[in-house]
Amino acid sequence: MGSLLKVEGLRRSFGNLHALDGVSLSVDEKTLTILIGPNGSGKTTLLNVITGFQKPDSGRVYYAGNEITGWSPQRVYDQGIARTFQIPAMFGKLSTLENLLVADKNHPGESISKAVLKRLWGRHEQEVTDKASKILELLGLAEQRNTPASLLSGGQMKLVEIGRALMSDAKLYLLDEPVSGVNPTLAHGIFERIIGLREQYGLTFLIIEHRLDIALKYVDYVNAMASGKLIAAGSPKEVIADPRVIEAYLGG
Amino acid sequence: MMAALDQVILFVVDLLALFATYLIINTGLNLQEGVTGIPNFGIVLAVAGGAYVTGSLSTRLAVVLLGVQTNLDPISNNIAVLQLINPVLRSQPAISLGLLILFLLIGGAAGALMGLISSAPAVRLREDYLAITLLAFGEVLNVIGNGFTPLIGGPIGVSLPDVFGWAGEHRFYFATLVMLVIAIAMFAGAGYLIRTPFGRVLRAIRDNEPVAMSLGKDIARYRTSSILVGSLLCGVAGSLWALYSGAVTPTYARFEWTFLPWLMILLGGMGTNLGTILGTLIFVTLDKLIIYYKYSFAGILPFDIVWLNYLLLGIITIIILIYRPEGIVREKWAPSRQSRAEKAKKTG
Numbered sequence: 279m280g281s282l283l284k285v286e287g288l289r290r291s292f293g294n295l296h297a298l299d300g301v302s303l304s305v306d307e308k309t310l311t312i313l314i315g316p317n318g319s320g321k322t323t324l325l326n327v328i329t330g331f332q333k334p335d336s337g338r339v340y341y342a343g344n345e346i347t348g349w350s351p352q353r354v355y356d357q358g359i360a361r362t363f364q365i366p367a368m369f370g371k372l373s374t375l376e377n378l379l380v381a382d383k384n385h386p387g388e389s390i391s392k393a394v395l396k397r398l399w400g401r402h403e404q405e406v407t408d409k410a411s412k413i414l415e416l417l418g419l420a421e422q423r424n425t426p427a428s429l430l431s432g433g434q435m436k437l438v439e440i441g442r443a444l445m446s447d448a449k450l451y452l453l454d455e456p457v458s459g460v461n462p463t464l465a466h467g468i469f470e471r472i473i474g475l476r477e478q479y480g481l482t483f484l485i486i487e488h489r490l491d492i493a494l495k496y497v498d499y500v501n502a503m504a505s506g507k508l509i510a511a512g513s514p515k516e517v518i519a520d521p522r523v524i525e526a527y528l529g530g
Numbered sequence: 531m532m533a534a535l536d537q538v539i540l541f542v543v544d545l546l547a548l549f550a551t552y553l554i555i556n557t558g559l560n561l562q563e564g565v566t567g568i569p570n571f572g573i574v575l576a577v578a579g580g581a582y583v584t585g586s587l588s589t590r591l592a593v594v595l596l597g598v599q600t601n602l603d604p605i606s607n608n609i610a611v612l613q614l615i616n617p618v619l620r621s622q623p624a625i626s627l628g629l630l631i632l633f634l635l636i637g638g639a640a641g642a643l644m645g646l647i648s649s650a651p652a653v654r655l656r657e658d659y660l661a662i663t664l665l666a667f668g669e670v671l672n673v674i675g676n677g678f679t680p681l682i683g684g685p686i687g688v689s690l691p692d693v694f695g696w697a698g699e700h701r702f703y704f705a706t707l708v709m710l711v712i713a714i715a716m717f718a719g720a721g722y723l724i725r726t727p728f729g730r731v732l733r734a735i736r737d738n739e740p741v742a743m744s745l746g747k748d749i750a751r752y753r754t755s756s757i758l759v760g761s762l763l764c765g766v767a768g769s770l771w772a773l774y775s776g777a778v779t780p781t782y783a784r785f786e787w788t789f790l791p792w793l794m795i796l797l798g799g800m801g802t803n804l805g806t807i808l809g810t811l812i813f814v815t816l817d818k819l820i821i822y823y824k825y826s827f828a829g830i831l832p833f834d835i836v837w838l839n840y841l842l843l844g845i846i847t848i849i850i851l852i853y854r855p856e857g858i859v860r861e862k863w864a865p866s867r868q869s870r871a872e873k874a875k876k877t878g
Contacts, residue, residue: 377734
């Protein structure tokens, strides 16, 4: 198992606040890695820097061996890294199905010159609709297919976000709190589906999650951050037992 | 009796011409604001651009294309030149229609150019700043039109070649019919575009820009496309209105060509094509009816009757915003027929 994502010495400050203060970590292929840490420890900033939403002040990001530091979100997405957001972000007036369809890459019908002639994109549209339908089935959202996304429940929105990410055929998925605010049954369901996807398609996940009671059972590795630094990394057991983690996060 | 009927027909035809013009503009505005979420408070720029450039070029082009021999300047001696052109056009329906299409293309191109100019800030600024910038943009053309006489002859304006002249006494009926056909075609075209994957991305950007970006969409490009297409429509409408009225003066006001379209799409329901056409029809009809009948109220109401239509339209707007801010037609893209309430219950 090689490392799929690697970040080295990432720094990013907002004024005097060092959101990332020299973070290095790597995520191995086909693993489920979780990133924990108290609020404000820099987890989301790390995701933003990896996906190009924010530029690092210094440091490097590698994906599948290539440096992608400072690339635009579009380029990062095209490389095969998909992400979700902490607060479920829907295209509210689009249906659940449409929310997934928008995530398709290189859809010919999305260019205005080709959109005019349905002949040029109708078949592709059919293919992605089939693909999206399968993903909705997999996520248990088949019934909500035509529901405007703004009317979904919080947990369903989290699932739509994952579904949207899956549409991209990305290899690496960065999920920002996929089960926060979700009831325990559905939360376990979401993690079980993530495990299923990893087994079935060989996908890699880096997940920010506070709900350790649920997540720890499923993950391979844990990275713990505090005040912009990585304070521990390793197997769930090791990290949870680490005194620094207990002090910073678990409130010893 | 016949006179009364004639009056009704005249009223309806007049109304339909205005309806067609506004339908094109509102389709363009809805594409930008309703579908893409770009608050274009400067569409007067594209409408006036289409009208002024058509006014400026139409007589000049007609002189060249019809091979009219004259030393007179098409703008400063506008009326004299048109006296040479219009008789030719009256006897040549096919050439007239050809010129009409050419002028509309020019108007559309001028509108799109104006759109391109407004898109420069539009892809960079946040919504509220953008609205104010575009509001200011809209004023620029009238200043130029007033001050730079070679454009449309300064404050007095110019007349245009009468491309509908060959229809004789049926000129207004025929012109209205042409306008309606063009308007419906553009309306249907935009309706199609909204439902393509391209339109889906526009709606996605409107609903959530950062997520659209995270899904690899080039936001600036889509916003520019939306403004270009919307402004092209507005330019065609400006051009058409100028050709229909036969003259252009640099008085294309923000009120008529920006605020009223906004009110119409607010009334009908943002983002929906059905709302656009309903809002336009209801608003234009109301406006015309009020103007037509308002003088019957002279002396009864305690204020100058001239303002009655503005007043009533203002009241209607406030009522919409309070009681039905989403407009008459709600956006409903999902094909399912279930009511929103049912859906909410089911998915809650």
